[in-house]
Amino acid sequence: MYPDDIDLEQLELEVPVLSRLRRFADGLELIPWFSRLGEPLSRSTRQIADDYLDRLGFPGTEVAVLPSWDEAAAAAETFDWSSPAWEAEELARADLTGRALEAISEEALQLGLSVVSDKAGHAVKSALLDTAALWDMVDEDVHNLSVGSAVQSTHNAALTLLAAAVDPELDPADHLFALKFRLYEQGRWPVSVIGSSFNIF
Numbered sequence: 001m002y003p004d005d006i007d008l009e010q011l012e013l014e015v016p017v018l019s020r021l022r023r024f025a026d027g028l029e030l031i032p033w034f035s036r037l038g039e040p041l042s043r044s045t046r047q048i049a050d051d052y053l054d055r056l057g058f059p060g061t062e063v064a065v066l067p068s069w070d071e072a073a074a075a076a077e078t079f080d081w082s083s084p085a086w087e088a089e090e091l092a093r094a095d096l097t098g099r100a101l102e103a104i105s106e107e108a109l110q111l112g113l114s115v116v117s118d119k120a121g122h123a124v125k126s127a128l129l130d131t132a133a134l135w136d137m138v139d140e141d142v143h144n145l146s147v148g149s150a151v152q153s154t155h156n157a158a159l160t161l162l163a164a165a166v167d168p169e170l171d172p173a174d175h176l177f178a179l180k181f182r183l184y185e186q187g188r189w190p191v192s193v194i195g196s197s198f199n200i201f
Contacts, residue, residue, distance in 0.1 A: 036187030
């Protein structure tokens with residue numbers, strides 16, 4: 001049991017919507033994190049990527065498959081944190097946070113998301129160590145970049161679930177954060193949208 005599990009159980013009694021986060025968090029260890037890096041995209045995975053770009057506001061952006069950790073790291077490290085794609089995600093995150101806070105307190109929101117992030121961190125790091133060994137990739141900075149990106153995506157997907165519980169018109173499976181998370185579920189690392197390319201490892 002994780003440190004905040006008991007607190008989350010108590011909060012679930014007061015705020016039943018948090019049970020969605022528990023179910024979500026419990027499934028994170030079953031995801032094949034980073035298991036298909038560098039492989040050609042399947043038709044279904046490419047469709048997920050196109051749908052994500054459409055929801056993000058960048059339809060028609062080219063999906064580019066990165067073949068190596070070196071290229072993935074370079075794309076991640078050169079990402080412009082003030083880019084239109086980053087700003088679009090920030091606006092979406094702020095919108096979801098506002099919706100979630102209509103139903104639960106800020107304390108409950110932070111605790112629920114911290115439990116999800118903690119479990120995601122454990123699951124992602126464990127999977128990454130196995131994948132990195134297969135690729136003979138030992139760069140700790142790259143490890144941290146990929147893990148941090150996956151945990152952030154998990155956080156955003158969990159936030160989407162909470163907001164959807166408040167707003168019945170919000171389809172949690174069709175939101176841009178859910179679609180980006182599904183790329184991780186496909187074993188990929190969606191690295192960045194740079195210029196006219198969406199880089200996926």
